[in-house]
Amino acid sequence: MTERTNQEWLAALRGPERDDALADLRAFLVRGLRYALASWPNVDEAALEDFAQDALLKILKGLDSFRGESRFTTWAQKIAVHVAFTELRRLRWRDVSLNGLKESRDIDFVPNTMVDPSAGPEKQAMQRQVLSTLRRLIETELTDKQRQALVAARLHGMPIEEIARRMGSNRNALYKLLYDARQRLKKHLLAEGLSLQDVLAAFES
Amino acid sequence: MGFKLIWNTLKQRMRMVFPAQPEKNLEPDMLYDMFYSILTTRPDEIGCDECFEQLDRFIEITLAGKNAAEAMPLVQDHLDRCADCREEFEALLAALRAVA
Numbered sequence: 476m477t478e479r480t481n482q483e484w485l486a487a488l489r490g491p492e493r494d495d496a497l498a499d500l501r502a503f504l505v506r507g508l509r510y511a512l513a514s515w516p517n518v519d520e521a522a523l524e525d526f527a528q529d530a531l532l533k534i535l536k537g538l539d540s541f542r543g544e545s546r547f548t549t550w551a552q553k554i555a556v557h558v559a560f561t562e563l564r565r566l567r568w569r570d571v572s573l574n575g576l577k578e579s580r581d582i583d584f585v586p587n588t589m590v591d592p593s594a595g596p597e598k599q600a601m602q603r604q605v606l607s608t609l610r611r612l613i614e615t616e617l618t619d620k621q622r623q624a625l626v627a628a629r630l631h632g633m634p635i636e637e638i639a640r641r642m643g644s645n646r647n648a649l650y651k652l653l654y655d656a657r658q659r660l661k662k663h664l665l666a667e668g669l670s671l672q673d674v675l676a677a678f679e680s
Numbered sequence: 681m682g683f684k685l686i687w688n689t690l691k692q693r694m695r696m697v698f699p700a701q702p703e704k705n706l707e708p709d710m711l712y713d714m715f716y717s718i719l720t721t722r723p724d725e726i727g728c729d730e731c732f733e734q735l736d737r738f739i740e741i742t743l744a745g746k747n748a749a750e751a752m753p754l755v756q757d758h759l760d761r762c763a764d765c766r767e768e769f770e771a772l773l774a775a776l777r778a779v780a
Contacts, residue, residue, distance in 0.1 A: 503779065506778070507778065507779050508775065510777075511774055512771065513774070544737045546736075552772060553732075553735055553736050556768050557732065560767065564764075583705040584705055585706060585711065586706060586711075588705070629706065629710055630705075635764055636764060646728045646729075646764070650728050650762065654721070654725060657717060658721050661718050664718065671715075671716070674719065675687070679686075
């Protein structure tokens with residue numbers, strides 16, 4: 476592949492003879508994606524090509540937003556990885572509905588079994604208190620959406636992009652939703668006298 | 681941060697004591713991760729969009745063998761918290777290292 480500076484990339488992709496640059500970039504993205512997606516099953520050459528093609532469209536559309544803070548190829552590969560992961564996650568989770576997941580009160584979300592049987596009675600009591608406090612706060616201090624997102628993300632490992640998709644929202648907003656949930660829980664835990672040190676002390680031997 | 685080390689040691693110990701019941705409750709790891717992430721919530725956290733914006737700069741610092749966490753601590757903090765962004769970061773790193 477021809478080595479190009481950032482300026483040369485931008486000029487080539489905006490110019491009348493951009494086919495060469497596009498071909499080079501496509502090949503570069505496919506090579507990188509092959510490594511980036513190595514841990515995903517069922518990703519064949521055709522899929523890599525599709526992802527690269529989708530990425531190229533995004534890259535061309537977003538050329539004006541490239542700020543030159545890194546190499547053009549780094550920026551482009553970042554977009555390609557993002558495009559690929561978004562689609563792969565969508566496919567992997569497409570049969571899982573949000574409402575089909577159990578609600579936290581119907582399962583032992585914060586398990587009682589987490590109390591250490593080998594710890595002394597005082598320690599066990601502390602542990603029980605910590606766990607029941609968190610359980611109670613999750614049930615009473617979060618909005619339904621926050622709780623649902625928390626359980627989906629933490630227990631079921633649903634990507635936040637997929638939670639967002641099902642809630643008619645976006646990834647950034649979901650991060651914020653979970654952030655708000657964390658803030659609330661933190662505030663209440665601290666108000667009930669449970670700092671990080673306290674929780675650690677309860678579970679350390 | 682000292683706490684991280686202690687949390688990880690604690691998680692490892694608990695992993696040996698408690699059986700996991702997938703989808704019925706949180707495994708010890710997950711519970712401790714949740715406690716940790718709740719109690720270390722900070723007011724200056726950045727979201728996924730901002731992390732993504734800065735990721736190419738962050739990753740080039742990493743590729744240059746320098747301390748990106750020190751140079752861009754909020755990006756590092758987000759990557760520590762956000763599994764989705766962290767996964768993409770690691771994949772991108774693998775890709776760029778391979779084609780370098």
